[in-house]
Amino acid sequence: MHIRPTLAVISGQPASGKTTLARALAQHLGCRAILRDEIKQGMVMNHPGHDPDGDDPLNLPALEAFFATIAVLVRAGTTVVAEAAFQDRLWRPGLEPLTEFADLRVIRCTTPTPTIARRITDRVQSDSHRAAHGDRALLADMEAGTYDPDRFVPISLRAPSLLVDTSDGYAPGMAEIRRFVLGPGREAAS
Numbered sequence: 001m002h003i004r005p006t007l008a009v010i011s012g013q014p015a016s017g018k019t020t021l022a023r024a025l026a027q028h029l030g031c032r033a034i035l036r037d038e039i040k041q042g043m044v045m046n047h048p049g050h051d052p053d054g055d056d057p058l059n060l061p062a063l064e065a066f067f068a069t070i071a072v073l074v075r076a077g078t079t080v081v082a083e084a085a086f087q088d089r090l091w092r093p094g095l096e097p098l099t100e101f102a103d104l105r106v107i108r109c110t111t112p113t114p115t116i117a118r119r120i121t122d123r124v125q126s127d128s129h130r131a132a133h134g135d136r137a138l139l140a141d142m143e144a145g146t147y148d149p150d151r152f153v154p155i156s157l158r159a160p161s162l163l164v165d166t167s168d169g170y171a172p173g174m175a176e177i178r179r180f181v182l183g184p185g186r187e188a189a190s
Helices: 018-029 036-044 059-075 088-100 113-126 135-144 174-182
Strands: 006-012 032-035 080-083 103-110 161-165
Touching: 006 018, 006 088, 006 174, 018 032, 018 080, 018 103, 018 174, 032 036, 032 059, 036 059, 036 080, 059 080, 059 088, 088 103, 103 174, 161 174
Parallel strands: 006 080, 006 103, 032 080, 103 161
Antiparallel strands: none
């Protein structure tokens, strides 16, 4: 019997804990995590002077490479954890065709805005590999009071979804997240 692979989509606002959760979940499942920001960072390395603010010319090529990578894996029957912001307008067109090959599960990370500000401040100060990101501009928006967390529009595809608070660990916990991703009857098979 062949079981369709699962595409676990980790979404949420910047600094909501997506990347950390994606890596941990992939390790718990024993599968690959495909991180859009890491693909883009690889592109930035080959574009000296890259400016992530404004109309970033690497966004579209990174998006295309991200979905192409996921498509190859799910078509081959591989369960994948995919991490990106996954706002509906930009990401639904890339995700929808993949539901032909994989069962989609959407996990949306959430945390309070002060936690997001602290996380962004920490990574601006400590992570030199964040050149692909507009963290400084996002932080400036937060400091100016122009950051609007409600502008994030979650994916509207019909798929099981789970909200995970990443403020202090994970709520619900990793065991429940794993059960959600695997779906009924698959926990025992893994």
